[in-house]
Amino acid sequence: MDIFLGELPARFPITLPEGSRVIGSVVTVRPGTTASPTTAVYWNSPVNPLSTQQTLVRTLEQGGWRRLTVPFGPDLTMGGFQPANQVTGGTWYRRSPDQILIFRVQQAGEGSQATLTLSGAESLDQQLRAAGAVTPGTGTGLPVLRPPLGAEVHVESQGSVGDDLNQAARIVTNLSPAALTSHYAGQLKQAGWRLLNEAEVDGLRTSIWSFAQGTRRNLGIFTVQTVGKGEYRAQVSTVTGR
Missing domain, CATH: 3.30.310 (TATA-Binding Protein)
Known part of the structure; x- marks a missing residue:
């Protein structure tokens, strides 16, 4: 595990919104495997969660990332355990290399506190097939x-x-x-x-x-x-x- 206080790890592929302040980053590698490392970035944004999310979504779309529909979680409020505070976010993916990005943004004072988690996607094809069977609001997935x-x-x-x-x-x-x-x-x-x-x-x-x-x-x-x-x-x- 590598910890970076107040900064992003080298070659992190996502540009954070302007004015963001990185609290820290954690890079972990599963021992004994060849799997890609997982990087979690914790940061603050000076604007509200909706504005932070909109800016980040534009960055992801420009970088070739695509939204991945998942049948649970606060990004779709489709089902599963919902947090007590207002959380927005999303799950995104891209090919070559296959990667999954999950971000969560919540209110913190007048601004926002956010988390980005980037990891390799060894079973991306399976996740895409599962996502194709789930449509928001259809009652599938978790309550x-x-x-x-x-x-x-x-x-x-x-x-x-x-x-x-x-x-x-x-x-x-x-x-x-x-x-x-x-x-x-x-x-x-x-x-x-x-x-x-x-x-x-x-x-x-x-x-x-x-x-x-x-x-x-x-x-x-x-x-x-x-x-x-x-x-x-x-x-x-x-x-x-x-």
């Missing part, structure tokens, strides 16, 4: 899961295997495990998910759901695990019919 009042929600991971989707988030809230589960269960029901079974073992609450996607009946899994006082790790995933 929109809005946070409880006053909670902090941080998406930790998200991905897909074939048509199956998975997303995990860390949640800090004053709610009890049962109340937090109930909060999200209500939204799953509103999205058309039907509860089949639920159980709790050693601080892990698991519920199994059924939902329709076209003519298929699929399974959904929702879990809430207590990791500390007022701190949880929640996960939502789908298992599609074959």
